[in-house]
Amino acid sequence: MLEIKGLKVDLEEEEKTILKGVDLTVEAGSVHAIMGPNGSGKSTLSYVLSGREGYEVTGGSATLDGADLLEMEPEERAAAGLFLAFQYPVEIPGVGNMTFLRTAVNAQRKARGQEEMSAAEFLKVIRAKAKTLKIDADMLKRPVNVGFSGGEKKRNEILQMAMLEPKMCILDETDSGLDVDAMKLVAEGVNALRSEGRSFLVITHYQRLLDHIKPDVVHIMADGRIVKTGGPELALEVEHNGYADILTEVA
Amino acid sequence: MGVAEEMTAKEGVDQETVEAVQSLSGKYKHGWNTDIEMEYAPKGVNPDIVRLISEKNEEPEWMTDWRLKAFARWQEMEEPTWAMVDYPQIDYQDQYYYARPKSMEEKPKSLDEVDPKLLETYQKLGIPLKEQAILAGVEGAEEAPAEGRKVAVDAVFDSVSVGTTFQAELKKAGVIFCSISEAIREHPELVRKYLGSVVPASDNFFATLNSAVFSDGSFVYVPPGVRCPMELSTYFRINAENTGQFERTLIIADKGSYVSYLEGCTAPQRDTTQLHAAVVEIVVLEDAEVKYSTVQNWYPGDENGKGGIYNFVTKRADCREARAKVMWTQVETGSAVTWKYPSCILRGDDTQGEFYSIAIANNYQQADTGTKMIHLGKRSKSRIVSKGISAGRAQNTYRGLVSMHPKAQDSRNYTQCDSLLIGDKCGAHTVPYIEVKNNSSRVEHEATTSKVDDDQMFYCRSRGMDEEEAVALVVNGFCKAVLQALPMEFAMEAQQLVAISLEGSVG
Numbered sequence: 043m044l045e046i047k048g049l050k051v052d053l054e055e056e057e058k059t060i061l062k063g064v065d066l067t068v069e070a071g072s073v074h075a076i077m078g079p080n081g082s083g084k085s086t087l088s089y090v091l092s093g094r095e096g097y098e099v100t101g102g103s104a105t106l107d108g109a110d111l112l113e114m115e116p117e118e119r120a121a122a123g124l125f126l127a128f129q130y131p132v133e134i135p136g137v138g139n140m141t142f143l144r145t146a147v148n149a150q151r152k153a154r155g156q157e158e159m160s161a162a163e164f165l166k167v168i169r170a171k172a173k174t175l176k177i178d179a180d181m182l183k184r185p186v187n188v189g190f191s192g193g194e195k196k197r198n199e200i201l202q203m204a205m206l207e208p209k210m211c212i213l214d215e216t217d218s219g220l221d222v223d224a225m226k227l228v229a230e231g232v233n234a235l236r237s238e239g240r241s242f243l244v245i246t247h248y249q250r251l252l253d254h255i256k257p258d259v260v261h262i263m264a265d266g267r268i269v270k271t272g273g274p275e276l277a278l279e280v281e282h283n284g285y286a287d288i289l290t291e292v293a
Numbered sequence: 294m295g296v297a298e299e300m301t302a303k304e305g306v307d308q309e310t311v312e313a314v315q316s317l318s319g320k321y322k323h324g325w326n327t328d329i330e331m332e333y334a335p336k337g338v339n340p341d342i343v344r345l346i347s348e349k350n351e352e353p354e355w356m357t358d359w360r361l362k363a364f365a366r367w368q369e370m371e372e373p374t375w376a377m378v379d380y381p382q383i384d385y386q387d388q389y390y391y392a393r394p395k396s397m398e399e400k401p402k403s404l405d406e407v408d409p410k411l412l413e414t415y416q417k418l419g420i421p422l423k424e425q426a427i428l429a430g431v432e433g434a435e436e437a438p439a440e441g442r443k444v445a446v447d448a449v450f451d452s453v454s455v456g457t458t459f460q461a462e463l464k465k466a467g468v469i470f471c472s473i474s475e476a477i478r479e480h481p482e483l484v485r486k487y488l489g490s491v492v493p494a495s496d497n498f499f500a501t502l503n504s505a506v507f508s509d510g511s512f513v514y515v516p517p518g519v520r521c522p523m524e525l526s527t528y529f530r531i532n533a534e535n536t537g538q539f540e541r542t543l544i545i546a547d548k549g550s551y552v553s554y555l556e557g558c559t560a561p562q563r564d565t566t567q568l569h570a571a572v573v574e575i576v577v578l579e580d581a582e583v584k585y586s587t588v589q590n591w592y593p594g595d596e597n598g599k600g601g602i603y604n605f606v607t608k609r610a611d612c613r614e615a616r617a618k619v620m621w622t623q624v625e626t627g628s629a630v631t632w633k634y635p636s637c638i639l640r641g642d643d644t645q646g647e648f649y650s651i652a653i654a655n656n657y658q659q660a661d662t663g664t665k666m667i668h669l670g671k672r673s674k675s676r677i678v679s680k681g682i683s684a685g686r687a688q689n690t691y692r693g694l695v696s697m698h699p700k701a702q703d704s705r706n707y708t709q710c711d712s713l714l715i716g717d718k719c720g721a722h723t724v725p726y727i728e729v730k731n732n733s734s735r736v737e738h739e740a741t742t743s744k745v746d747d748d749q750m751f752y753c754r755s756r757g758m759d760e761e762e763a764v765a766l767v768v769n770g771f772c773k774a775v776l777q778a779l780p781m782e783f784a785m786e787a788q789q790l791v792a793i794s795l796e797g798s799v800g
Contacts, residue, residue: 092755095747120757132752136770145766146756153757185770202756 043241044068044091044210048102051083051090060086062266063102068210073242075252077277078263079285084245085129087263088214092126093119106210120146121153125208127199129215134186139198140168142186143205150206171204175231193224200231211235212243217251229254249281264289334391340364343505346391350474350508353481363494363504370498376661377690377722378630380566380603388568390506390539466522468552469514473541476512483514487545491574491611491638499570499605499632503539507572510540515550515581524780526555542573546581548614553584555783566594566629570605579614579641586783587635590627590790596685598657601629608635612644612670620647621664622778624787626794629658634692636665639673639701646675649778651787653768653794654687654719663693663724668701668734677708680772683719684795690722697734704734712742713771715764715795765792 044067051061060083068074078084090097091104093116104111106122114122134142148158159167172182175197187195196216203211213232217225232242232255244255252260252274260276261268264285269292270276280288334345343364347357372383463470469480477484494504511527527542546552556573569591577583585608594601604627610619621635631654637646648664666675675695683689695706712721723740745767753763768791769776776784 094751094755115759116751116754117757117759120755126755128752132748134749134752134767134770136773137766142753142756142766145762146753146758149759149762150757206756 043070043072044104044106044243046087046091046102046104049087049090049104050099050101051086052098052100054096054098059100060097060266061090064263064266064268066261066268068241068243070209070241071236071238072258073236073244073255074259074261075244075246075255075257075277076261076263076268077246077249077280079289080247082263083266084263085214088126088212088243088245091119091212092116092124117149117153120206120208121150123209125203125206125211127196127203127211127213127216129218131187131190131195131199133188135188137186138183139186140165140182143168143202146202147205168201168205172201174234175201175204176227177201192219193221193227196220196224196228197231200228200235204231204235209239210241210243212245214245215247216244217246217248225251226254249277252277262288264292334389336389337386338364338388338390338502338506342390346506346508349391350477352474352477355481355485356477359489359494360505363501364506366495367498367501367505370501372498376632376692377688377724378632378659378661380630380659383568383603385502391508462522466519467516468519468521469512470525471512473507473510473512473543476543480512480514483545484512484543487574487576488543489574491576491609492572492607497607500572500607503541503570503572503607507539507541510542510571511544512542513544513552513554515546515552517548517550519547519550521550521552524553524555526557538567538569538571540571542571544573544575544583544585546575546577546583546617548578549580550578551582553780554586555780556585556587556589557783557786566601566603567592568603568605569628571607573606573608573635575608575610575619577610577612577614577617577619577644580616582618582620583610584620584622584780585610585635586779587621587623587625588783588787588790589623589625589631590794592629593627593656593658593794594629596656598629598686601658602627603630604628604633605630606633608633609638609665610636610646611638611640612646612673613638613640615641615670616643616645617641618645620649620778622649622775623651623662624775624779624783624790625650625652625660625662626790628660631658631660631662633662634664636667637675638667638669639675639704640669642670642672644670644673646673647778648675648677648679649775650679651682651772651775651791652679652689652691653682653791654684654689655794656685656687658685658687660688661690661692663691665694666696666706668695668697668704668706671700671702671704673701673704675704675706677706677710678774678778679708679710680775681710681712681721682715682768682771682791682795683712683721684715686718688720688722690724692724692726694726695728695736695738696726697729697731697736699730702731702733704731706734706736708736708738709774710738710740711771712740713768714742714744715768761792761796764795768792768795 046064046066049061049064052059064087076084091111099112106124109122111119144164151158177197181194187198190198216228244257257274260272260274262270270288334342340361343360344357347360492500495501513525515521544554575583575585591602591604612619619637623635625631635648639646646666652660652662654660663679664677677693679691681689681691691710695708697704710723714721721742725738727736729736745764749767750763753766769788772791776787779787
């Protein structure tokens with residue numbers, strides 16, 4: 043599914059190297075988690091994969107089902123099946139949440155040569171999906187993320203994910219700023235989307251999200267590299283001992 | 294209406310926006326040119342031309358005199374330079390002041406005789422099918438039940454109004470809706486009483502020129518207590534090259550009446566600039582209400598700033614008696630230069646004026662637009678919502694005046710003025726003038742300037758929208774408060790225009 047080889051990335055403005063050779067393969071249908079201390083390059087990885095400006099790739103490759111992601115525009119990556127759930131979802135004043143989503147869904151459909159979804163069909167689908175995420179009609183009508191609470195914003199990201207049906211989902215610290223109940227709700231939403239053809243890359247600081255979204259593989263990232271890879275037990279190890287032990291161990 | 298239906302309707306609108314962007318590949322949509330033999334008056338303007346125009350319209354002597362007086366006045370006036378627009382000197386003697394399709398020389402007795410090419414023009418303009426049928430004189434078209442809301446169209450093709458639909462039904466309601474030239478001939482008492490009573494012939498350089506040489510336009514009179522049974526609409530269009538269009542619109546809403554008037558403008562794409570100096574006068578009497586909506590997409594010039602319309606327009610409404618109400622809504626996306634300040638004179642007590650505006654300037658377009666709210670009556674209220682969008686190398690200025698006169702006790706104004714910048718080579722300026730000459734009135738002014746930010750763009754694109762869809766979405770969101778003030782049909786057109794006029798503004 044997702045294959046990253048020797049990915050090296052600089053910050054464009056500061057000539058600072060953030061990623062120093064990341065190797066990572068996420069198989070179809072699996073859930074990988076990336077953990078790591080602040081500044082290790084986790085969020086940068088998610089931004090580079092989804093095509094945000096401001097980063098310069100100086101080496102390596104990233105492909106989605108064999109297609110070169112790094113050559114594509116952000117919208118092409120989205121149409122190819124990549125989705126990033128933002129750590130800080132962006133507000134768009136005056137644009138109804140539903141309008142935004144329908145524009146997005148149909149843009150992707152068009153890019154893939156599919157027919158656009160009719161208003162009636164869209165409404166039916168979004169209502170059903172919103173319900174399981176406890177998103178009410180009012181939240182669908184309000185402007186995108188404007189005045190949303192932290193929990194609402196994150197649930198909204200998962201709703202977008204559910205509507206866009208990507209095959210590769212990246213969750214960038216989706217648990218940040220969430221209380222336990224909100225996190226459970228988000229995790230349930232994600233778990234409901236787990237399927238054979240869909241993979242997840244869950245970026246998080248903490249083990250607690252991984253109690254709810256059970257990963258198949260856990261990677262530890264530090265200083266721009268994946269320094270250790272293991273099973274779910276690796277996350278528990280971090281929870282108990284912090285990153286220091288692991289980092290000394292691999293140093 | 295249930296929540297579900299309402300949502301669907303809104304979704305439908307946005308769908309149209311996206312489709313419009315996709316189907317129109319970044320070029321001016323109305324940039325074609327109808328090949329009809331035209332009859333021109335010689336270039337330039339002088340008393341003879343003024344007389345010729347008056348004569349062609351078969352005007353009475355008082356009208357000719359009125360024009361000549363305006364012309365004499367105009368010759369003593371100087372072109373204003375205070376607006377934040379910069380354009381080469383206009384040679385007023387190098388313009389045609391009168392042009393009309395040759396086929397109109399003998400006015401058609403029925404619409405069947407209208408030149409088919411004219412009708413084609415309407416089709417390209419997107420005038421609704423039903424109106425086309427009526428304009429084309431299809432038998433029974435007028436009797437057939439119209440789907441949804443009806444719109445009566447008075448189409449002005451260059452200098453001559455070629456056909457007015459729904460005349461019969463309007464007549465039944467007592468509403469007069471015809472070309473101004475017809476009104477001068479058929480309803481001289483009304484025209485004489487009100488023409489120039491809101492915008493005097495001596496008002497300003499462009500209005501005075503218009504008073505001398507206006508060739509046609511629309512006239513509306515709604516009698517006391519009548520709610521106009523349909524929206525009235527005029528499609529203005531500049532076709533002949535080097536022709537200035539000087540239309541004149543006069544709307545009178547008598548006591549307790551209501552009318553909604555839509556004005557849509559397009560012009561063909563040409564290398565040379567064209568002059569457009571219109572005057573719109575609205576008289577609103579006791580308890581009457583007028584809504585005037587404009588979607589202006591005159592040709593803005595190409596991406597290098599070549600060609601385009603110079604749009605110098607004087608629009609003013611006079612809420613002459615108590616509780617009169619007027620609402621201006623404008624979507625200004627076209628023209629190379631826009632100089633336009635639809636204003637409200639709130640003369641009666643408890644009168645209300647509203648101004649909702651979206652002004653978009655892209656490439657080398659320049660817009661200096663806003664409103665004047667002149668509070669003269671007690672407890673008069675006004676509201677201004679202006680959304681200016683600049684992209685490319687465009688300059689966009691909001692210029693507004695709120696004036697509370699000593700007698701306008703307990704009056705209120707609220708102004709909200711937002712600017713949105715796309716890219717870093719454009720400019721947005723806000724020039725609010727506020728004069729308060731009494732102690733009991735309240736004036737509020739809020740202004741913001743923001744940029745379409747990279748985060749919003751990336752967020753939209755990461756969900757699959759391309760750059761243009763993303764900009765259109767964000768800008769439509771920015772304009773929402775104004776788009777909502779437009780009649781439904783116009784709101785759709787306006788949303789599409791927002792998208793189209795910003796094409797190529799990113800990346």
